[in-house]
Amino acid sequence: EVQLVESGGGLVQPGGSLRLSCAASGFTFSDHYMDWVRQAPGKGLEWVGRSRNKAHSYRTEYSDSVKGRFTLSRDDSKNSLYLQMNSLKTEDTAVYYCVGLLTGYPYWGQGTLVTVSS
Amino acid sequence: EIVLTQSPGTLSLSPGERATLSCRASQSVDSSYLAWYQQKPGQAPRLLIYGASNRATDIPDRFSGSGSGTDFTLTISRLEPEDFAVYYCQQCDSSTFGGGTKVEIK
Numbered sequence: 001e002v003q004l005v006e007s008g009g010g011l012v013q014p015g016g017s018l019r020l021s022c023a024a025s026g027f028t029f030s031d032h033y034m035d036w037v038r039q040a041p042g043k044g045l046e047w048v049g050r051s052r053n054k055a056h057s058y059r060t061e062y063s064d065s066v067k068g069r070f071t072l073s074r075d076d077s078k079n080s081l082y083l084q085m086n087s088l089k090t091e092d093t094a095v096y097y098c099v100g101l102l103t104g105y106p107y108w109g110q111g112t113l114v115t116v117s118s
Numbered sequence: 119e120i121v122l123t124q125s126p127g128t129l130s131l132s133p134g135e136r137a138t139l140s141c142r143a144s145q146s147v148d149s150s151y152l153a154w155y156q157q158k159p160g161q162a163p164r165l166l167i168y169g170a171s172n173r174a175t176d177i178p179d180r181f182s183g184s185g186s187g188t189d190f191t192l193t194i195s196r197l198e199p200e201d202f203a204v205y206y207c208q209q210c211d212s213s214t215f216g217g218g219t220k221v222e223i224k
Contacts, residue, residue, distance in 0.1 A: 104168055105174070106208075
């Protein structure tokens, strides 16, 4: 059974940093692309970034809204995906979801809440 | 950048009625990567359809997806009380989401 479990969310002040983690199981993590998607309160779904697999040189991509502030990384030996978030803004407040893309079949975690507030 | 436009924004229907939701892409997309989700308040999105027309695991057959190119449709043949929710389409290859359609009780 595929499982994705996010952790690391919480309350942080504007300008602060936070690191989210996603622990994956039930599939060959190293073979697949992984995304972070977020949803601000009362809003729609917004793609944050993508980590491609080893076959594609672990290339990363980011939305314009987080480029230069957020960094995706992965550790295939630990079946884990990470999102380092720096220079956080109040508009980054959202539930952050880890998504595994298994050949056109996306699997989602339950999400972790990040609140940016003073 | 591919833009997905969902319509209508809100659909007001009664249980037992048929719901037809539209997702239109700004340019032709690979239907292998077109997905539909259902989301209820406080819950993560639930995958309904992948590859434009394939039902995900444990999804009832009243949900069906169709379309290709730039026009895709999610159909709920007979609305059950638990189907009233927000629905999103996504092009997984480019990671674009539509803005969502809320299906509410009339």
